[in-house]
Amino acid sequence: MHPSAAENARRAFVEHFGNEPAHIAYAPGRVNLIGEHTDYNDGFVLPCAIGFGTAVAIGPKLGDLIDVMAADLASEDSFSADSPMADCPDLEWTKHVRGMAAVLRDSGYQLSGANMAISGNVPQGAGLSSSASLGVALGLALKAQFGLDALGMVEIALAAQRAENVHVGCACGIMDQLVSACAQEGRALSIDCRSLETLPVAIPSDVSILIVHSGVRRELAESAYNDRRQQCDDVTRHFSAKALRDVGLDQLLAEKQNIPDVQFRRARHVVTENARTLAAANALSRGDLSEMGRLMAQSHDSMRDDFEITVEPVDRLVALLQSAIGPEGGVRMTGGGFGGCVVAILPQAKLSDAIAAVKRDYRTPDGSEPLIIETQAAGGARLIV
Structure with a gap:
């Protein structure tokens, strides 16, 4: 604390x-x-x-x-x-x-x-x-x-x-x-x-969590967050399901022609993200940072392309950090979207290189150095x- x-x-x-x-x-x-x-x-x-x-x-x-x-x-x-x-x-x-x-x-x-x-x-x-x-x-x-x-x-x-x-x-x-x-x-x-x-999923003691604020402030209640929730609800009703959790990917793909494109892509993000999240918990518990990084990259791409909640500075920051971290670890946008932070999971041995890359190559939209937080699970x- x-x-x-x-x-x-x-x-x-x-x-x-x-x-x-x-x-x-x-x-x-x-x-x-x-x-x-x-x-x-x-x-x-x-x-x-x-x-x-x-x-x-x-x-x-x-x-x-x-x-x-x-x-x-x-x-x-x-x-x-x-x-x-x-x-x-x-x-x-x-x-x-x-x-x-x-x-x-x-x-x-x-x-x-x-x-x-x-x-x-x-x-x-x-x-x-x-x-x-x-x-x-x-x-x-x-x-x-x-x-x-x-x-x-x-x-x-x-x-x-x-x-x-x-x-x-x-x-x-x-x-x-x-x-x-x-x-x-x-x-x-x-x-x-x-x-x-x-x-609880133990995080290996030699693994760091790095949070970097893009400098793009997000206002969740006033953003398109509630719109995304409504779009998910639209697809849930289409399947007469209790929630999107109950819709499988094959089931969703089979109905693609009968669902508006925007709603389909929103649902595809959620359905695939659930599978990624379960796989990530398993990978983290094994200390498999390579698999964790692959899943985090897929998650970010899905948020960018299907859920459309990332912004250009966030995408740029994710790419910069992934380049610095390499294959043993991952980075993605975190939070509701439309700005805010990215989160990286990486070996402690890579931490100083990742921080140095951000300080050297990234500036917030107002030209300042971003807020960088190195943390452990509290x-x-x-x-x-």
């Missing part, structure tokens, strides 16, 4: 409310190694948590009001625990906070007055799930403050997902919240997004205090 998020939340709480918080909850962001846009299609994903996240400091307050301050934004909000969404400001962070409280209340959990301070260090607009880490940290903080003992980590993840779907307006799947809540240090998390079963959400 990067230490500044928890310490910043604690310091902001003390400065703003005048006393120490009763609890500090922390939840990490994530990077998805492979399995993009499969989660809301009941498919498979392979993310891991990263060493950046969001911390929520919380303490008691008399009455019904929940007072919240976002330390990194110098912004404040106050709302009733009985009606969290009433008169909600048109600010995304407040929708996340109020939405989480509303989902818990609608699920039968009792909330009352509280003070909260929030701080995070997940790069914004990078596709590293700053929003999911916020939702999960909020859920864990509210659980601790109000003694919501029946609220398990999977339930917190589901509540955070519902808050994004219903109150923020992003039709995200469960992957981001579930890995933030349930990740294990040193392991990726293979997730079946239908059953919510998880399987643990999931936890109480600091």
